Amino acid sequence: MNGHGIQLINVGKEFKNPDSYKAALTNINLTIHEGEYIGILGLNQSGKSTLARLLNGLLKPSLGRILVNGMDVDSSEQIREIRQLLGIVFQNPDNQLICPVVEEEIAFGPENLGLSPSEVNKRVSWALEIVGMQDMRYHAPHLLSGGQKQKVALASVLAMEPSYLVLDEPTSMLDPVSRWEILEHLRKINKENHITIILISHNPEDLLDANRLIVLHEGFIYMQGTPREVYADMEKLTAIGLKPPGLYQLIQQLEEEGYGIDDNTSTIPQLVEKICQK
Amino acid sequence: MSKIIDIKDLSYVYLPGSPYEQQALKNINISLNQGELLGLFGGNGSGKSTLAKLLNGLIYPTGGQVTVCGIDTNIKELRHDLWKKVGLVFQYPEQQIFESNVYDEVAYGPRNLGLSESEVKTRVFEALDRVGIFPDSMVNLSPVKLSGGVRRRIAIAGILALEPEVLVLDEPMAGLDPLGQNLMLEIIKARQEKKTQTTIIISHNLKDILALADKIAILERGALVFHGEVQELLSKIDILSQFRLELPDYLQVAYALNARGIKPNNDIKNINEAGLELIRIISGGKGKL
Ligand SMILES: Nc1ncnc2c1ncn2[C@@H]1O[C@H](COP(=O)(O)OP(=O)(O)OP(=O)(O)O)[C@@H](O)[C@H]1O
Ligand SMILES: Nc1ncnc2c1ncn2[C@@H]1O[C@H](COP(=O)(O)OP(=O)(O)OP(=O)(O)O)[C@@H](O)[C@H]1O
Ligand SMILES: [Mg+2]
Ligand SMILES: [Mg+2]
Numbered sequence: 001m002n003g004h005g006i007q008l009i010n011v012g013k014e015f016k017n018p019d020s021y022k023a024a025l026t027n028i029n030l031t032i033h034e035g036e037y038i039g040i041l042g043l044n045q046s047g048k049s050t051l052a053r054l055l056n057g058l059l060k061p062s063l064g065r066i067l068v069n070g071m072d073v074d075s076s077e078q079i080r081e082i083r084q085l086l087g088i089v090f091q092n093p094d095n096q097l098i099c100p101v102v103e104e105e106i107a108f109g110p111e112n113l114g115l116s117p118s119e120v121n122k123r124v125s126w127a128l129e130i131v132g133m134q135d136m137r138y139h140a141p142h143l144l145s146g147g148q149k150q151k152v153a154l155a156s157v158l159a160m161e162p163s164y165l166v167l168d169e170p171t172s173m174l175d176p177v178s179r180w181e182i183l184e185h186l187r188k189i190n191k192e193n194h195i196t197i198i199l200i201s202h203n204p205e206d207l208l209d210a211n212r213l214i215v216l217h218e219g220f221i222y223m224q225g226t227p228r229e230v231y232a233d234m235e236k237l238t239a240i241g242l243k244p245p246g247l248y249q250l251i252q253q254l255e256e257e258g259y260g261i262d263d264n265t266s267t268i269p270q271l272v273e274k275i276c277q278k
Numbered sequence: 279m280s281k282i283i284d285i286k287d288l289s290y291v292y293l294p295g296s297p298y299e300q301q302a303l304k305n306i307n308i309s310l311n312q313g314e315l316l317g318l319f320g321g322n323g324s325g326k327s328t329l330a331k332l333l334n335g336l337i338y339p340t341g342g343q344v345t346v347c348g349i350d351t352n353i354k355e356l357r358h359d360l361w362k363k364v365g366l367v368f369q370y371p372e373q374q375i376f377e378s379n380v381y382d383e384v385a386y387g388p389r390n391l392g393l394s395e396s397e398v399k400t401r402v403f404e405a406l407d408r409v410g411i412f413p414d415s416m417v418n419l420s421p422v423k424l425s426g427g428v429r430r431r432i433a434i435a436g437i438l439a440l441e442p443e444v445l446v447l448d449e450p451m452a453g454l455d456p457l458g459q460n461l462m463l464e465i466i467k468a469r470q471e472k473k474t475q476t477t478i479i480i481s482h483n484l485k486d487i488l489a490l491a492d493k494i495a496i497l498e499r500g501a502l503v504f505h506g507e508v509q510e511l512l513s514k515i516d517i518l519s520q521f522r523l524e525l526p527d528y529l530q531v532a533y534a535l536n537a538r539g540i541k542p543n544n545d546i547k548n549i550n551e552a553g554l555e556l557i558r559i560i561s562g563g564k565g566k567l
Binding site: 015017018019042043044045049091092094139140143144145146147148151169172173174175176177178179180202241242243245246247249250253254257259268269271272273275276278 | 292320321369419456522527530538540552561
């Protein structure tokens with residue numbers, strides 16, 4: 001079981017409630033290759049955050065095994081190394097922000113990696129710039145606005161430059177300008193630096209850069225495929241209450257009438273443009 | 279129509295005199311009539327949540343005036359009862375969830391209103407139903423065991439159970455799945471139909487609320503840069519593009535056609551009609567792409 005990538009083998013996760021057991025994930029078999037860009041979607045309670053937290057050993061699987069670059073997440077000797085490889089941006093930034101000053105918050109991870117002070121400083125400036133928070137370097141994280149907190153949480157994980165980046169709804173509170181910038185950055189580090197991205201979102205448009213979408217439903221893997229494949233199966237998506245982005249609804253409608261649309265159409269204005277040119 | 283919210287020359291400074299002093303709002307003037315729905319937009323840190331907290335008297339102006347339901351929040355004695363009339367759902371549900379189980383959490387507000395325990399129960403179950411939570415499986419659970427989206431729903435239910443005259447929702451759609459988002463839209467519509475309930479929604483997604491909003495306000499670094507009717511905003515292409523506010527998908531089709539000088543045969547009112555229009559255009563052309 002050597003080599004790179006993440007493997008989940010027959011993974012299950014149950015939580016104990018006062019009078020019952022709750023199966024949050026069941027029978028998950030999944031291989032994520034290094035350099036992939038994975039999008040995860042699914043209804044509330046479908047198990048997305050549970051999956052994320054299993055990947056860095058924050059939660060232990062009830063069943064099965066999880067390997068990161070061949071190392072078992074369950075083994076305490078290797079968990080430190082795994083956490084340096086795999087960074088998570090949590091759904092609620094307050095669970096992540098612990099330092100009294102933004103700068104310290106972002107330096108925390110790189111310092112723990114044993115980097116030199118000048119390298120740490122470089123990483124802090126770089127990460128702050130990516131999220132557009134240079135002005136807030138000496139502010140207190142707990143006094144920031146909701147979206148600013150989300151940006152600092154994101155920057156603090158980016159600064160560690162992990163090989164695997166797991167992001168649990170990182171755009172939920174971002175303004176549209178910031179949201180597009182961050183998505184653009186994720187695309188860039190995936191393409192240029194081969195950082196593996198695992199992005200969870202309720203916004204189907206956030207996930208259009210993914211090579212592979214995974215739809216979770218009631219703790220099971222319900223669908224898997226490229227965004228185009230998954231979003232084309234309207235029937236299967238709407239059966240559980242999900243819907244594809246408007247662009248894909250239009251492409252689907254056109255294809256049903258026999259008009260094929262090429263793969264590099266990524267916005268509605270582009271689609272309209274292509275149609276008008278014909 | 280009577281004015282339910284009247285904001286005059288409002289300014290707000292956090293921690294004045296300290297190293298963290300921050301002017302969050304400057305010279306804001308907004309008014310809203312009873313029964314209206316206001317969509318409040320603006321970049322991260324522009325002052326939206328600060329304005330929300332000023333509306334229910336959690337904080338009060340450092341300059342100017344906020345009058346809600348006839349209560350001037352500068353007057354200390356009056357401020358006290360404002361929470362009964364103005365319900366605020368916080369940006370992060372964790373900011374408002376404190377009880378040890380779901381039932382007590384949603385019951386907290388109604389109990390403080392002094393309602394009987396049977397009336398409280400009715401309110402709790404009704405509110406949970408409206409946010410799509412099936413009580414039997416949930417009421418005894420601890421909120422820490424809930425998923426993010428469910429925690430959001432519980433936070434919304436807790437405020438709905440107050441049946442507030444004015445409801446302020448700080449990014450209510452964040453973290454909700456499409457089913458939850460639809461329920462949220464139903465809740466907003468039902469309030470509008472009553473004509474007496476006023477609602478303010480803070481959002482980053484114009485698509486979500488364009489069809490429902492009566493008025494839109496946009497903040498930029500604490501200043502009000504737009505305040506007017508939805509139709510007026512739609513004609514301000516510069517503002518839409520500056521803030522990257524996205525129109526609903528069907529309108530994007532209509533606008534893109536318009537930009538190319540093509541007039542749709544019919545008014546495009548939804549995504550399906552937009553698709554039909556595209557098919558019409560394509561089939562009138564040379565054939566397949
Ligand atoms: N600590 C816990 N104890 C008990 N049950 C839990 C715990 N954490 C999660 N669960 C349950 O596991 C299920 C999956 O939760 P999870 O947070 O993974 O969902 P999610 O897909 O991230 O949902 P959302 O979109 O709402 O964030 C839910 O039913 C949740 O209540
Ligand atoms: N408690 C506080 N103390 C000091 N400054 C604060 C506090 N809360 C917010 N601020 C600052 O006030 C400004 C406005 O914050 P506010 O939370 O109102 O923004 P917002 O529009 O809601 O942003 P977001 O979209 O990120 O939620 C920001 O610059 C923020 O850093
Ligand atoms: Mg989650
Ligand atoms: Mg806010």
